Amino acid sequence: MEERRPYWNMEMETKQNTPEMKEIQWERLKKKVQTLYDTAPFWKERFDKAGAQPATIKSWDDYAKRIPVLTKEGFREFAAGCDFDMVKILEGWMGEASKELLCIASTSGTTGEPTPYPLDKADLALWSEFTARALWRCGIFPGDRIMQAFGLSMFLAGVPICMCIADYGACSIPVGAEAGTERVLTYSRLFKPKAMMCTPSFAEYMSEKAKEIIGAGVDSLNIESIVCGGEPGAGIPEVRKKIEGAFNAKLFDMGAGLGCSCDYPEYQGMHWLGDDLAMMELVNQDTHEPVPMEDGATGMAVFSTLAGTNILGFRQTLGDIMEVTTSPCPCGQTGFRYKVIGRTDDMLKIKGVMIYPPAVEGVINRFVPRVMGEFRIVLDEPPPRVVPPLKLKIEYGENTKEEELEALTEEISEEMHRRIKLRPKITWLPPKTLERFVKKKKLLEKAYESE
Ligand SMILES: [Zn+2]
Known part of the structure; x- marks a missing residue:
């Protein structure tokens, strides 16, 4: 077999995290500030208001101090000022380039107006370059077939990724999550993809349903790599074990920025693959003060597009809290x-302590197969405040007997207290009673909305 080079882009990926890369970033950043100021009305107004005209940005320090972080609320304000007219929004966002778009994707808009991801030629090139770097690292190469089972409708990982896969020279099989489990499984059997892209919860669901639908386990599909994204599951050791075991495949975690996990047996987080394409920083979620990028640092992730037109915005955050x-x-x-x-949206505060749903998911998944792994956090009032105890609905495992539940409650409660300092109130549900999601998993049940 031919020896493959370690990276898709040997020139740029080898320079990541080096002083030379920092210079490349700085040159691109200065140019980006100038271009946005000259061509995009929203950004010109924003920079003017903050006293961050291009001439004033002479150092990294100026950049961090002068250019304000654009939050979801900030974007919403801008969108409201455009009467939520998407055409006006895009004109403000990228000026004339908005007339040369090739594709538009957006956030799901479940918590308000969707934030658009407009792709012109330069943005699509950025996204293609990132996709190529990620697929190469996941052992998926030009010529391979990829089952595309992310949501195709408006998802950045949907149709745009199919365009990028074509650019890379691989072949997507765009069935999409909307088509449902049966079609994804059936078409996987027919078209024999080497890899699959989907949310981790969809991969789990496929493994639960395969026997019933195609008469054999998902391992019979001979899929070698599964690239997951859209939700944090692929980074949770127990979820990984479950999916990798069921498919007999390697599981990779991709997204929430320009990153992808490696194939080291233990999950190491996602490697950032695009220092030259876009920049990620951490800031304090309340004060927006920069948080130094050091081992173990946590903060709200902020992105600045460097190579494309403006697909990731400039010093923009979607509210993801990350650890680097x-x-x-x-x-x-x-x-x-x-x-x-x-995510800042999903944050819960229990007696002043911040808890994110994936942390709860991590603990519950330690008890698979005694539990199914499916659960909901039940909220009696709008988050973030939660009056203790935190209420959980958890599905017990298929071979778990009802008389074992009391002891299991005690064990989970102990483990949760040890790991995330809370003692939940657990309501048990029979296996497979909670709704499964083929796109994004919903972990919060907003009981206060149905009253
Ligand atoms: Zn690694």
């Missing part, structure tokens, strides 16, 4: 690593 690791990864590949700890 800057020391070298045991896998030997370049790029600092990051883990998504939670």
